[in-house]
Amino acid sequence: MGKVVVLKKIIYVILFAAFLFGGVILLNKWLCFKDGSICSGDERVKTFQSLPENSVDVLIVGSSHVMCGMNPVIFWEQEGITAYNLATRAQTLPFSYLYLKEALKTQSPRYVIMDAYSVMDEKEQYGLINNEDHFNMNMGSLPFSMGKAELIEKYIPFRERIYYYIPFLRFHSRWKRALEMQPDNPGIFLGFCCGEDETEENVSFEEPYSLGREERAPLEAVDLEYLERIIELCRKEEIPLIFIKTPVNASKEQMGRFNELGDILEKEGIPFVNYMELYRETDFSYREDFRDRTHLNSRGAEKITTHFLEFLKEYDLAQTGGSLKDHRNETGFDFWQQKSEAYHAHQRERGREE
């Protein structure tokens, strides 16, 4: 075979591979995971990716507890701080680590607020990492990365991995839905979920029992591993990390794990703003500010966010002399103002505001 013939064949193979690769990428975009719910990562990730680079001051990462409990609109309205809530349903620490890594590719926030939810529930028992639906719900919206590949290799059985590496093979039957227009999901503002009407009913609880500050329960290995990696990543990127836990009805054992986490964070010199205890310092009410068993309603979120913002300001002043700036009168931050207005319009429409 002459050199020209060999060269031609190599070019054919490269062209073929390019066609194949291009097609796979396009189909992965077209037929990716979409659960369409208010708690999915679809819209949050899409909006986050559209933000101007390095425009986010405070990045909130975690589960639906912070998704419904930390409202970035309040950050903007009260202090002109640009915050974004990159939370997904039952996001455990391995996923949070990946979200954080992905977010840091385009943003360099002043603070990372990490949800402590992960330690609350047993991962294996509730399928919080290796369950297919859960994995897709958390990972489906994220682009392919080495971090994602690591999680697939770690938690997905060998035979199923192909559906995670080439997700359209898993979701190809959604072509019918993909042909129909997908409406934007109302009720998501800068990642904050202010609820849908039917789930917005208040659920009233008694004041929690003595929360047992003395209780201790060991953390799962997976939490310890990713806690360490998150801390390491933030240190490497020189971004202060703050852990938060919004109020929730926890069992004694769960409380023990939160306390154990608190001990570890204390040793690491990382603040843990635990509203399981701190709620007493706010006007938060277990009777009025929950929308369901574990999630706050928008009123509860407003109370917790406002209190947290006070803490953040003080902490920022003490640590850096005030690195968080008010962007409200600066140009290039219209997006936050628009989202803030949209949020209030949404609330008015649902009769939650005058």
Place this chain on the structure above:
Amino acid sequence: MIFYSPDFLLFLPVVLVICFLVPKRVQNIWLLIASLLFYASGGIQYLPFLLLSVTVSYFCALACEKYPDKKRIALLIWVVWGLGLLFAMKYLPFAYSLLSRFLGVLGISGETPRFSTFLPIGISFYTFSTIGYLMDVYRGKIKAERNFIDYGLFVTFFPYVLSGPIERAGQILPQIKAGVIYSFENIRQGACRMLWGYFLKLVIAERLRIFVDRVYGEYQAYSGVHLLIATVLFAFQLCADFAGYSEIAMGAAKMLGIDVMQNFKAPYFARSVSEFFKRWHISLNRWFVDYLYIPLGGNRKGKWRKYLNVMITFIFSGLWHGAGLCFVVWGGLNGLYMVVGDMTKKARESFKRKLGVRTECFSYRLWQALFTFAAVDLAWLFFRADSLRTGFGILQKIFLSFKLESLIDRSLLTMGFDGYDWMLLCVSMVLWLIVDSLREKGNFYRKFLEQNLLFRYLIFMAGLFGILVFGVYGPDFAAGAFLYFQF
């Protein structure tokens, strides 16, 4: 390991690459190992039966050649062994149930023994393949193969060991002995064939399966129109399923430079039942002609004996497909079509002449094809039905509960198919029709590969991604195995 599983899509390139890397004299050993691994992936417990069949038939053929005066005994040993095993595994419960029914009629009843449901995969295919080989050695058409590896590979070759085509030693062994021929052309042609096979299986057959299974599964709940549509669609499901399998098998073999017999040639283009069976499952029908019909006397012993031979051949063909009365009825009906067709041939010809019917125009050919399809599809109804009672029940409903309004009352959108599915199905069937028409005119794949690069790549990619998007596979669907796996 089924052809559309990720395992196979990994297995095939690995086999190809290793085959390419090892020395030529080791290639067949590697292919034999790969074929046995492929077979064992369907159940390691079935492997001893395959190995035993290979070994016994190998020695029987050698004995046949070495002791010409006792070759009949050698042949008999293998036929009795092979068919005996097949009978014990596949037909014993059926035979017993027939016998007990017969005895029941005579008032004799006994305790029903428990039969094992153990049926080695592909046993019907490899048993027939080895019997064909022994018969050819016996008749002196081919020489007995001395190289055990080559012979073993002929029987167990992974593209066809599970569901055919039922290959002939005279066709395959020379190719195996010549060794794997690597060429860019073979790989490309093989890939195109496989792609077309996957299209037939995953886009058409598996989609149709959803509808057909739903309607046949609860036939009492549906009107005659629904049942008629399901029966028509089953004909296409079965064809797409089996033709798809055969194309994938041919494609995989072609990649290794081995040409396997074409098993399907647009069967529904046939204009008579006899032509249909020259286009449908060609390898099996030729086997029955060569090794059953002709030894029975074929058409050499008079008209009535010929009809009897046709009926016997078709009833055995039915039984080969499954141990059940439905399959006997399927075979019997097709045999009857052949016999009646032959008996009335002269009368029909003269009738057409007298009426001045033009037989060389498209409309006449179309009429013939539709008539043949209707006849064949009636037999398919019994092939698909779970029991004779169900088969007749469906037939009765088609005629007695035929409500045309079922076509427009949107009920067709409630049987696992929505508007998109129907639309996709129509487009796929038209594509199938076009490709089969082109294939009738010559080597479609070669002609396709003669086109310009950009055109080829675009069509190939459209096909590949079309299958991946519109195919029925993956965790959302419990895709069925190829229908012919059970035979």
